[in-house]
Amino acid sequence: MKHLKFQELVETKRVITVTPKYPPYDTSVGYALGASEEMLLMQEIVEFHLSGYAITPMPEIRAVRSKKAERALERIFEAEGLSKQVGIADMPPLNDWPELFRWLQKEADGGKGKLIQVQFFDNVDPGFSDEACVYGRIIGLSARSVAVRNFTETGEWESESTVIAYENLKRIRWDTEYIRIFQKHLPKA
Secondary structure: OHHHHHHHHHHOOOEEEEEEOOOOOOOEEEEEEEEOOOEEEEEEEEOOEEEEEEEEEHHHEEEEEOOHHHHHHHHHHHHOOOHHHOOOOOOOOOOOHHHHHHHHHHOOHHHOOOEEEEEEEOOOOOOHHHEEEEEEEEEEEOOOEEEEEEEOOOOOEEEEEEEEEHHHEEEEEEOOHHHHHHHHHOOOO
């Protein structure tokens, strides 16, 4: 039922602040673009800039706010002419994790797939110390997990992939400034 509440925010093109269920409570601010029973799609805002897209699993959402502070952001975006840039040309599938990751895998970069950031929990008891993050390209999929070939902060591709169970996902991002710029400087994988 949670996703039905998000549908109204999507239809009215509202800015929202999402707080994750587990620490660290790193909120995400942005426009709600799509919602299903499984996932929430946002176009994130960082310091008055549209900063790529993020998908958060519905069960990982602790709270959502859309009040005066978010209305102020909407007014600023409208006054700055930025609200025309809000949206996504090709809506990703939001009902099934393997389907979403296949979509991300085939998108852009000559069919090599989008570079993505995946935040996840290393074990089944989520908590701050168990959170991990990889940046890279999807190289494998199964019914229960995704394999990502990670690049390091020094711009080198790791030789082994990281396998992440869908049930451990916290947030997936793509088209962020960090990823777009790093992609220009990575060696061919």
